[in-house]
Amino acid sequence: MLDTITRWWEGFAPYVPGFAAASGLVLVLSVLAIVVSWACGLLAALGKVSRFAALRRVSEFYIWFIRGTPTLIQIFIIYFGLPQMGLRLSPFVAGVIALGVNGGAYVAEIVRSGLSAIPKGQMESAQALGMSRWHMMSRIILPQVFRVILPPVTNEAITMVKNTSLLSTITVVELTLYSQTIIATTFRPFEFYIATALIYLVMTSLISQAAGQLERYYARSL
Amino acid sequence: MVGEPLIRIRDLRKRFGAHEVLKGVSLDVHAGEVVSVIGASGSGKSTFLRCVNVLERPNGGTMDFEGFHFDYEEGARRQPTPAQLRDLRARIGMVFQSYNLWPHLTVLENVVEAPIRVKGERPAEAREKAEALLARIGLAEKRHAYPSKLSGGQQQRVAIVRALAMQPRLMLFDEVTSALDPELVGEVLGLMASLAGEGMTMLLVTHEIGFAREVSNRVIFFDQGVIAEDGSPGDVLRQPSSERLKQFLRRVLHEDAYHAAPAAPLLGGRA
Numbered sequence: 001m002l003d004t005i006t007r008w009w010e011g012f013a014p015y016v017p018g019f020a021a022a023s024g025l026v027l028v029l030s031v032l033a034i035v036v037s038w039a040c041g042l043l044a045a046l047g048k049v050s051r052f053a054a055l056r057r058v059s060e061f062y063i064w065f066i067r068g069t070p071t072l073i074q075i076f077i078i079y080f081g082l083p084q085m086g087l088r089l090s091p092f093v094a095g096v097i098a099l100g101v102n103g104g105a106y107v108a109e110i111v112r113s114g115l116s117a118i119p120k121g122q123m124e125s126a127q128a129l130g131m132s133r134w135h136m137m138s139r140i141i142l143p144q145v146f147r148v149i150l151p152p153v154t155n156e157a158i159t160m161v162k163n164t165s166l167l168s169t170i171t172v173v174e175l176t177l178y179s180q181t182i183i184a185t186t187f188r189p190f191e192f193y194i195a196t197a198l199i200y201l202v203m204t205s206l207i208s209q210a211a212g213q214l215e216r217y218y219a220r221s222l
Numbered sequence: 223m224v225g226e227p228l229i230r231i232r233d234l235r236k237r238f239g240a241h242e243v244l245k246g247v248s249l250d251v252h253a254g255e256v257v258s259v260i261g262a263s264g265s266g267k268s269t270f271l272r273c274v275n276v277l278e279r280p281n282g283g284t285m286d287f288e289g290f291h292f293d294y295e296e297g298a299r300r301q302p303t304p305a306q307l308r309d310l311r312a313r314i315g316m317v318f319q320s321y322n323l324w325p326h327l328t329v330l331e332n333v334v335e336a337p338i339r340v341k342g343e344r345p346a347e348a349r350e351k352a353e354a355l356l357a358r359i360g361l362a363e364k365r366h367a368y369p370s371k372l373s374g375g376q377q378q379r380v381a382i383v384r385a386l387a388m389q390p391r392l393m394l395f396d397e398v399t400s401a402l403d404p405e406l407v408g409e410v411l412g413l414m415a416s417l418a419g420e421g422m423t424m425l426l427v428t429h430e431i432g433f434a435r436e437v438s439n440r441v442i443f444f445d446q447g448v449i450a451e452d453g454s455p456g457d458v459l460r461q462p463s464s465e466r467l468k469q470f471l472r473r474v475l476h477e478d479a480y481h482a483a484p485a486a487p488l489l490g491g492r493a
């Protein structure tokens with residue numbers, strides 16, 4: 001038994017630095033894509049309630065298109081499609097943009113539903129005291145929205161980490177593509193895919209953990 | 223009453239779509255007056271109150287208040303600007319039926335938020351004043367509690383204190399006891415009565431006819447979007463001139479009696 005484990009570890013050990021680097025890339029990709037998704041999502045959420053019909057139309061189309069098409073096709077459009085239009089992006093940049101734009105449509109919906117979960121009286125009592133719109137949003141409304149949307153936002157972050165695996169298809173050597181290249185030479189798909197899965201699992205579990213802590217912190221006023 | 227009114231409203235009109243809710247309301251309120259607004263559901267009482275601090279933008283008429291002159295007529299040049307509205311609202315307190323305390327802030331934070339960030343008071347000073355106000359209503363110990371830990375009556379009294387912390391010149395109350403359990407109504411009405419006693423100018427919508435009679439020095443009856451009767455509580459409540467007010471009073475007083483009656487005999491005469 002001990003023998004088997006030792007042998008298994010010896011087979012695995014040479015790839016540890018590679019796995020670490022690939023995992024690091026997953027984190028970097030996820031963080032950047034999440035930042036892009038929030039920028040897109042907030043813009044789209046604002047656009048959807050804009051005074052201007054054209055902006056509303058654009059936001060609605062964006063959300064409709066992204067949510068109704070496969071993420072993989074969106075990645076292909078940006079990486080393989082855009083060069084035809086004269087815009088050639090590196091796999092890394094194309095990947096961050098594709099995942100960010102994709103996540104933005106979901107963030108927009110989350111923010112919108114969070115805003116509509118706040119009773120109108122919350123805004124009215126702020127306005128009635130003479131607060132500016134900005135003051136009301138930043139100090140009264142958004143902190144409450146944030147608490148409401150924390151669970152779906154956590155899900156989105158987890159989805160983002162898992163979706164980076166799709167970038168293996170456009171030659172970003174993140175965790176999934178890295179393990180595939182090893183498997184191509186070691187012919188040990190079982191161990192290496194399990195190991196890869198476990199690394200994703202650690203990352204997503206850490207996100208859940210952190211979100212749980214935050215939720216407990218917010219629960220103090222419930 | 224003589225002298226300049228604190229607030230002067232002329233021919234105020236408000237419609238939602240095709241539905242005209244206020245059809246020309248004129249009213250002067252002098253400093254120190256306590257005016258109760260009564261009327262059937264849907265007669266436009268809340269809409270009127272919300273037009274006073276422009277939570278609803280009127281469609282016509284004028285308003286004068288502390289140097290502000292607003293003309294709501296379509297296309298008028300004296301429509302209030304956003305900055306004027308903030309200034310106006312900072313001087314008019316409003317308390318709602320549903321308290322509307324901010325749940326993510328403690329009692330004290332609820333009270334000091336606007337004085338610090340709207341009026342620019344120094345935090346230490348604002349806190350001191352807030353604590354004094356909370357002590358006055360017996361909620362000093364609750365200052366670090368979140369609203370969810372308070373009873374409805376306590377929340378509503380904090381909401382009143384939150385408005386008072388801005389040192390308003392006029393207070394608006396919209397059925398502030400309607401959402402409360404009956405046994406908690408008294409503490410809120412008590413606070414309002416003591417405010418009235420201290421000379422606060424108040425405009426309040428209420429179904430508490432007893433409170434309107436005892437505390438206010440003027441009662442106005444809203445009917446179908448206009449002020450149908452306006453006078454001292456004695457005149458309006460004891461000698462109503464219109465048939466509609468008589469009907470209305472019969473109905474609410476009847477409900478009052480219904481709520482008050484069963485308690486004593488059924489529960490073994492604790493009263």
Ligand SMILES: Nc1ncnc2c1ncn2[C@@H]1O[C@H](COP(=O)(O)OP(=O)(O)OP(=O)(O)O)[C@@H](O)[C@H]1O
Pocket residue numbers: 238243261262263264265266267268269270
């Ligand atoms: N935002 C709104 N949009 C459309 N109609 C409205 C709006 N606010 C009020 N109304 C309508 O205006 C009329 C007057 O409403 P308001 O709330 O002022 O009555 P009220 O006298 O306060 O009644 P209550 O005693 O039930 O509180 C009602 O018919 C109501 O449906």
Ligand SMILES: [Mg+2]
Pocket residue numbers: 267268269396397
């Ligand atoms: Mg009302």
